[in-house]
Amino acid sequence: MNKDLTVGDPQTVLWKFCLPLFGSILFQQLYNIADSLVAGKFIGENALAAVGNSYEITLIFIAFAFGCNMGCSVIVSQLFGAKEYGRLKTAVSTACIFSAFLCLVLMATGILGCGSLLRLIRTPGEVFSDSKLYLDIYIWGLPFVFFYNIATGIFSALGDSKTPFYFLAASSLSNIAVDILFVKAFRMGVSGVAWATFLCQGVSCVLAVRTVWVRLKKIPVPGKPKLFDRDLMKKILLIAVPSILQQSFISVGNILIQSVINGFGASVMAGYSAAVKLNNMVITSFTTIGNGISNFSAQNFGSQKYARIRDGFRAGIKMVWCLCVPFCVVYIFLGKFLLLLFMQKSSAAALVTGRQFLWILSPFYFAVSAKLVADGILRGIGAMRQFMVGTFTDLILRVVLAFVLSDLTGSATGIWCAWPIGWVIATVLSISFYKKEYKKCVAGKGAFPQ
Numbered sequence: 005m006n007k008d009l010t011v012g013d014p015q016t017v018l019w020k021f022c023l024p025l026f027g028s029i030l031f032q033q034l035y036n037i038a039d040s041l042v043a044g045k046f047i048g049e050n051a052l053a054a055v056g057n058s059y060e061i062t063l064i065f066i067a068f069a070f071g072c073n074m075g076c077s078v079i080v081s082q083l084f085g086a087k088e089y090g091r092l093k094t095a096v097s098t099a100c101i102f103s104a105f106l107c108l109v110l111m112a113t114g115i116l117g118c119g120s121l122l123r124l125i126r127t128p129g130e131v132f133s134d135s136k137l138y139l140d141i142y143i144w145g146l147p148f149v150f151f152y153n154i155a156t157g158i159f160s161a162l163g164d165s166k167t168p169f170y171f172l173a174a175s176s177l178s179n180i181a182v183d184i185l186f187v188k189a190f191r192m193g194v195s196g197v198a199w200a201t202f203l204c205q206g207v208s209c210v211l212a213v214r215t216v217w218v219r220l221k222k223i224p225v226p227g228k229p230k231l232f233d234r235d236l237m238k239k240i241l242l243i244a245v246p247s248i249l250q251q252s253f254i255s256v257g258n259i260l261i262q263s264v265i266n267g268f269g270a271s272v273m274a275g276y277s278a279a280v281k282l283n284n285m286v287i288t289s290f291t292t293i294g295n296g297i298s299n300f301s302a303q304n305f306g307s308q309k310y311a312r313i314r315d316g317f318r319a320g321i322k323m324v325w326c327l328c329v330p331f332c333v334v335y336i337f338l339g340k341f342l343l344l345l346f347m348q349k350s351s352a353a354a355l356v357t358g359r360q361f362l363w364i365l366s367p368f369y370f371a372v373s374a375k376l377v378a379d380g381i382l383r384g385i386g387a388m389r390q391f392m393v394g395t396f397t398d399l400i401l402r403v404v405l406a407f408v409l410s411d412l413t414g415s416a417t418g419i420w421c422a423w424p425i426g427w428v429i430a431t432v433l434s435i436s437f438y439k440k441e442y443k444k445c446v447a448g449k450g451a452f453p454q
Contacts, residue, residue: 007021007162007163007164008084008085008163008303009021009085009163009299009300009303009304010085010303010304010307010309010312014300014312014315014316014319015315015318015319015322017300018296018297018300018316018319018320018323019319019323021163021165021296021299021300022165022292022293022296022297022320022323023165024165024166024168024169025160025165025168025169025292025293025295025296026289026292026293026327027169027173028156028165028168028169028172028173028292029285029288029289029291029292030285030289031169031172031173031175031176031177032172032176032288037281037285038176038179038180038183038200039055039059039183039197039198039200039201040052040055040056040059040277040278040281040346041345041346042180042183042184042187042188042197043055043187043194043197044274044278044346045345045346046184046187046188047187047193047194049270049271049274049354050130050131050134050270051131051134051193051194051197052274052277052278052346053128053131053270053273053274053277054131054134054135054138054194055134055135055138055194055197055277056273056274056276056277056278056280056281057122057125057127057131057135057262057266057273057277058122058135058138058139058142059277059281060125060255060258060259060262061118061121061122061125061139061255061259062139062142063251063254063255063258064252064255064256064259065110065114065142065143065146065149066149066251066255067248067250067251067252067254067255068106068107068110068150068248068251068252069103069107069146069149069150069152069153070153070247070248070251071244071245071246071247071248071249071250071251071252072099072102072103072106072150072153072154072157072244072248073153073154073156073157073247074157074243074244074247074295074298074383075099075240075241075242075243075244075245075247076095076096076099076103076154076157076158076161076240076244077157077158077160077161077295077298077299077302078161078243078298078299078302078383078384078386079095079099079236079239079240079243079302080092080095080096080157080158080161080162081160081161081298081299081302081303081306081384082302082303082305082306083095083306084161084162084163084303084306085302085303085304085305085306085307086306086307089223089224089225090225090226090227090229091229091233091236092223093220093223093225093229094229094230094231094232094233094236095233095236095239095240096158096216096220097229097230097231097232098231098232098233098236098237098240099154099240100151100154101231101232102237102240102241103150103151103154104147104150106150107146107147107150110146111143111144111146111147114139114143114146115140115143118136118139118140118143119136121259122135122136122139124259124263125259125260125262125263125266126263126266126267127266128266128269128270128273130270131270131273134193134194137194137195137198138194138195138197138198141195141198141199141202142198142201142202144202145201145202145205145206147209148202148205148206148208148209149205149209151209151212151213152205152208152209152212152213154213155168155209155212155213155215155216156168156212158216158219158220159212159216159219160295160296160299161299161302162219163299163303164219165296167212167215168212171208171211171212171215172208174208175204175205175207175208176204178204178207179200179201179204179205182200182203182204183196183197183200183201185200186199186200187200242386242388243383243386243388246383246388246391246392247383249392250391250392250395253395253396253399254395254399257399257400257402257403260403260406260407261402261403261406261419261422264406264407264410264419265416265419268415268416269353271353271354271357272353272354272357272416274346274354274357275343275353275354275355275356275357275358275361276357276358276361276416277346278343278345278346278354278358279339279343279357279358279359279361279362280361281346282335282339282342282343282362283361283362283365283366286331286335286366286369287372287376289327290324290327290369290372290373290376290377291376293320293323293324293327293376293377293380294320294376294377294379294380295380296380297316297317297320297377297380297381297384298380298381298383298384299384300312300313300316300384301313301316301380301381301383301384301385302384302385304316305384305385305386313381313384313385316381317377317378317381317438320377320380320381321374321377324373324374324376324377325370325373325374327373328369328370328373331366331369332366332367332369335362335363335366336362336363336366336367339358339359339362339363340355340359343355343358343359343362357416360416360417360420361420364417364420364421364423364424365420365423365424367424368423368424368427368428371424371427371428371431372427372430372431374431374434374435375394375398375427375430375431375434375435378394378431378434378435378437378438379391379394379395379434381438382394382434382437382438382441385441387437387441390434390437390440390441391434391437393433393437394430394433394434394437395430397426397429397430397433398426398427398429398430399426400426401422401425401426401429401430402422402423402425402426403422404422405418405421405422405425405426406418406419406422409421409422
């Protein structure tokens with residue numbers, strides 16, 4: 005059901021809204037975790053390395069889908085908060101038209117260029133064919149990825165975080181079962197992992213889009229809304245493009261880092277592939293809560309209830325730090341057992357790599373989670389320039405330091421140390437930007453009044 009996020013205690017509203025989002029992203033991560041787990045357990049270390057290697061490239065495509073999600077979601081949230089329902093429906097159809105065009109362009113690019121990307125990141129010969137096979141199948145499922153993201157963005161904009169959770173829970177659990185069926189029973193290898201994801205994402209997308217369509221039809225509006233609006237398209241792009249750039253450059257940065265990791269061999273690649281899945285589950289969880297805070301901020305910004313946004317920031321910090329504690333404890337003390345889930349054989353080098361990665365990064369989850377809360381508010385109010393500065397600072401530092409520190413140390417340890425440095429510096433910037441926006445005393449787009 006649709007929910008107005010501009011009324012009620014901000015902390016209570018945010019917890020009720022964001023917890024299903026957190027559950028949703030855990031199930032979303034099961035797609036990739038299941039792929040790696042099944043590949044590593046039932047096929048072998050090279051298959052695990054191939055899926056992990058391909059994953060960094062799939063994140064580029066996901067970045068574009070995520071940008072469309074956020075562009076649509078933030079604008080629809082603001083219009084929902086302002087109760088401009090006719091323009092809300094136009095914003096949805098405008099976002100869908102743009103997303104369809106962008107998806108076709110990316111599919112053509114991916115079909116023609118994935119092999120070159122795999123060579124660019126120095127993919128070892130023993131995993132190249134499986135990496136390309138996985139990517140080729142994944143690209144044909146891009147329409148499902150795009151329109152599912154648009155649908156979930158609309159649900160969140162309307163204050164409904166439970167419906168996407170139900171879809172993801174069902175499809176993710178199904179994906180695990182189909183993964184095992186295709187790989188173990190049908191012996192399809194890496195292609196079975198890819199086709200399982202394709203099938204389950206497709207079903208989830210169709211159901212989500214259908215539900216959104218029915219939900220929007222129930223919102224009464226005078227007359228027939230326009231199908232496409234240039235002004236709304238510009239507003240969507242003002243949010244979507246920086247969000248796409250954010251995720252794209254993060255993905256490009258991860259690909260560059262992957263190229264450094266690939267130089268240390270398949271065992272280090274496999275250890276990193278397993279550990280980064282666990283790390284990405286945490287970071288994506290924080291990012292999703294930040295996205296929920298964006299919707300909360302956007303609705304209240306549209307209703308001009310600015311004090312609630314400040315209260316939302318404080319509540320968001322409490323929320324993500326409550327999540328940091330169990331993640332840190334589990335990864336530091338039980339990381340070995342989680343990593344073994346991905347490995348058919350307990351390769352010593354792969355296991356050491358994965359444990360070291362988790363030990364170095366997990367204590368700094370407190371910093372990066374605070375950054376993502378601040379970023380969520382900056383995006384919700386349209387302060388995208390500040391949002392981008394914080395993001396690029398983190399990315400540039402991590403990429404440059406990965407090259408420098410790995411060269412200085414002569415090992416992959418230097419690469420892992422780059423993450424916390426980038427996180428801490430970018431966190432200071434993002435929180436400073438948030439406070440500056442709050443103190444501007446200017447009533448208008450992207451700025452808080454006092």
